Amino acid sequence: MELYHKSTCHFLGKLIIALTWGILCLRAAECIEYEALSCRKHTALLTDFGGKGDGKTSNTEAFRKAIHELSKFATDGGAQLIVPPGKWLTGPFNLTSKFTLYIHQDAVLLVSQDEAEWDLIPPLPSYGIGRDNPGPRFISFIFGTNLTDVVITGGNGTIDGQGQLWWTKFRQGQMKNTRPYMIEIMFSDHVQISNLTLINSPSWNVHPIYSSFVIINGLTILAPFHAPNTDGIDPDSCSNTRIEDCYIVSGDDCIAVKSGYDEYGIAFGMPTKHLIIRNLTCISPSSAVIALGSEMSGGIQDVRAENIGAIGSESGLRIKTAIGRGAYVKDVFVRGMTLQTMKYTFWITGDYGAHPDDHYDRKAIPVIQGINIKDTVAKNVTIAGKLAGIDGDTFNGICLSNVAIEMSQQANQLPWNCSNIKGVSSQVTPQPCALLPHKKIDCPFPTDTLPVDNIQFQTCAAATTMH
Numbered sequence: 001m002e003l004y005h006k007s008t009c010h011f012l013g014k015l016i017i018a019l020t021w022g023i024l025c026l027r028a029a030e031c032i033e034y035e036a037l038s039c040r041k042h043t044a045l046l047t048d049f050g051g052k053g054d055g056k057t058s059n060t061e062a063f064r065k066a067i068h069e070l071s072k073f074a075t076d077g078g079a080q081l082i083v084p085p086g087k088w089l090t091g092p093f094n095l096t097s098k099f100t101l102y103i104h105q106d107a108v109l110l111v112s113q114d115e116a117e118w119d120l121i122p123p124l125p126s127y128g129i130g131r132d133n134p135g136p137r138f139i140s141f142i143f144g145t146n147l148t149d150v151v152i153t154g155g156n157g158t159i160d161g162q163g164q165l166w167w168t169k170f171r172q173g174q175m176k177n178t179r180p181y182m183i184e185i186m187f188s189d190h191v192q193i194s195n196l197t198l199i200n201s202p203s204w205n206v207h208p209i210y211s212s213f214v215i216i217n218g219l220t221i222l223a224p225f226h227a228p229n230t231d232g233i234d235p236d237s238c239s240n241t242r243i244e245d246c247y248i249v250s251g252d253d254c255i256a257v258k259s260g261y262d263e264y265g266i267a268f269g270m271p272t273k274h275l276i277i278r279n280l281t282c283i284s285p286s287s288a289v290i291a292l293g294s295e296m297s298g299g300i301q302d303v304r305a306e307n308i309g310a311i312g313s314e315s316g317l318r319i320k321t322a323i324g325r326g327a328y329v330k331d332v333f334v335r336g337m338t339l340q341t342m343k344y345t346f347w348i349t350g351d352y353g354a355h356p357d358d359h360y361d362r363k364a365i366p367v368i369q370g371i372n373i374k375d376t377v378a379k380n381v382t383i384a385g386k387l388a389g390i391d392g393d394t395f396n397g398i399c400l401s402n403v404a405i406e407m408s409q410q411a412n413q414l415p416w417n418c419s420n421i422k423g424v425s426s427q428v429t430p431q432p433c434a435l436l437p438h439k440k441i442d443c444p445f446p447t448d449t450l451p452v453d454n455i456q457f458q459t460c461a462a463a464t465t466m467h
């Protein structure tokens, strides 16, 4: 059986790069090109494994069988699975190494609402408990663990989480287990998630955890404002992560940087570090554009965010922590935020509360040190900054420079409210609180290049119909 159209498109791909690709790709009719960390030698279509894109037939077995078969090519150039145009109803499935899942621009994955299709897996070790309920959690829709070199991409193809049923059950207190996430990759390296539209996730959308060299770009993530916990992207205990060119409208934080929960996160001890966030556009009426925490018990260090745009969001940069979290948030650099209609521009909370259980260490005091924000414009803002450290635990090294905040006409509170913090400010309007005295300074932003920024994409190709 001609399952794997190995050579044609690969060969074509190379020619395409070398020559003008118009005529060639016309001749191949269904040849697509995309950018990825690595290209694959073998190609298969979901239909090769009995997939039916009619929006009704379950494709769970087709996906699982396809990936199981294609995993055999991991030591022979890897494989790509193409999801052709159509509506593909499916339950969750696991990815494999040296593998690409490509979702065609006219393909929609419809996520199964049938709980019986979802395996239960243990809580994350750095969290100790499930988020919705203490016990096990449903596996994520697209799940991968202990992988290397895995790509999930498409020509802006769609994954529809069909979350409504899960949101309702959650709100009515009917979830016995934690709701699934849309995409979760654990203990992996060289992971790419790009050029997809994710809508209506049951809960968080993209959750890379305990992983390194993670590149996330070109995602459009949409969820209704009322949809609970529909965070956009949650880099969690990851190092060297790059998030670029994403557009997120959601019912929770657009980006929430995390690293584990109280005593479980402290024991696991895996920080999120070397994180780049660029060219983000966010609308998040009830949450943050970029949040750090509240789960940060493995530590968060070296976050570099730039060119961030948001409208109609609750806060621009948010830090959430509490006694019991321990660890640190340090060396955070933000430049180039453009914000419109915000409740808070900056919001730092040292009393976030919310503990996994009552066994947290009352002496585990978080260290917040080196929060640098510059070149920011915010309009129609209710509170310029609420910056609250913890009694006996001053949040240090806060630096604001070249920040212009226009207060809304309805704003009747003092623009700044600061306590237990220490820092400086330069060219900031309205005039900051006394705990951020003026000092002539341009807050720092690192000039070195992180290893994840050196990763280059290759141009890959694949046929999307059978010959």
Ligand SMILES: *[C@@H]1O[C@H](CO)[C@@H](O)[C@H](O)[C@H]1NC(C)=O
Binding pocket: 034, 035, 036, 153, 194, 195, 217, 218, 457
């Ligand atoms: C994503 O799509 C954009 C626009 O079509 C394209 O320029 C970019 O190369 C794609 N990126 C990847 C990683 O495929």
Ligand SMILES: *[C@@H]1O[C@H](CO)[C@@H](O)[C@H](O)[C@H]1NC(C)=O
Binding pocket: 064, 093, 094, 119, 121, 139, 143, 145
């Ligand atoms: C996917 O991986 C998880 C964790 O390793 C496992 O529990 C589950 O059974 C796997 N699912 C399938 C369909 O193989």
Ligand SMILES: *[C@@H]1O[C@H](CO)[C@@H](O)[C@H](O)[C@H]1NC(C)=O
Binding pocket: 145, 146, 187
């Ligand atoms: C995955 O990697 C983690 C961390 O290295 C390890 O503890 C775990 O046993 C591995 N799991 C599997 C299924 O190999």
Ligand SMILES: *[C@@H]1O[C@H](CO)[C@@H](O)[C@H](O)[C@H]1NC(C)=O
Binding pocket: 156, 197, 220
């Ligand atoms: C991807 O699709 C979404 C939803 O249809 C759309 O809003 C967005 O503009 C598209 N992105 C690109 C790069 O085409």
Ligand SMILES: *[C@@H]1O[C@H](CO)[C@@H](O)[C@H](O)[C@H]1NC(C)=O
Binding pocket: 245, 278, 279, 306, 307
């Ligand atoms: C991302 O932002 C940089 C400037 O920070 C800009 O040069 C670049 O064009 C932007 N990319 C996109 C795709 O908007």
Ligand SMILES: *[C@@H]1O[C@H](CO)[C@@H](O)[C@H](O)[C@H]1NC(C)=O
Binding pocket: 341, 380, 382, 408, 410
């Ligand atoms: C300003 O913000 C208020 C909410 O605080 C909103 O109702 C109003 O529409 C915004 N005005 C503009 C011009 O964006």
Ligand SMILES: *[C@@H]1O[C@H](CO)[C@@H](O)[C@H](O)[C@H]1NC(C)=O
Binding pocket: 388, 413, 414, 417, 418, 419
């Ligand atoms: C400032 O914040 C504290 C809590 O951190 C609150 O008790 C106080 O009322 C606030 N002050 C003003 C003027 O809003």
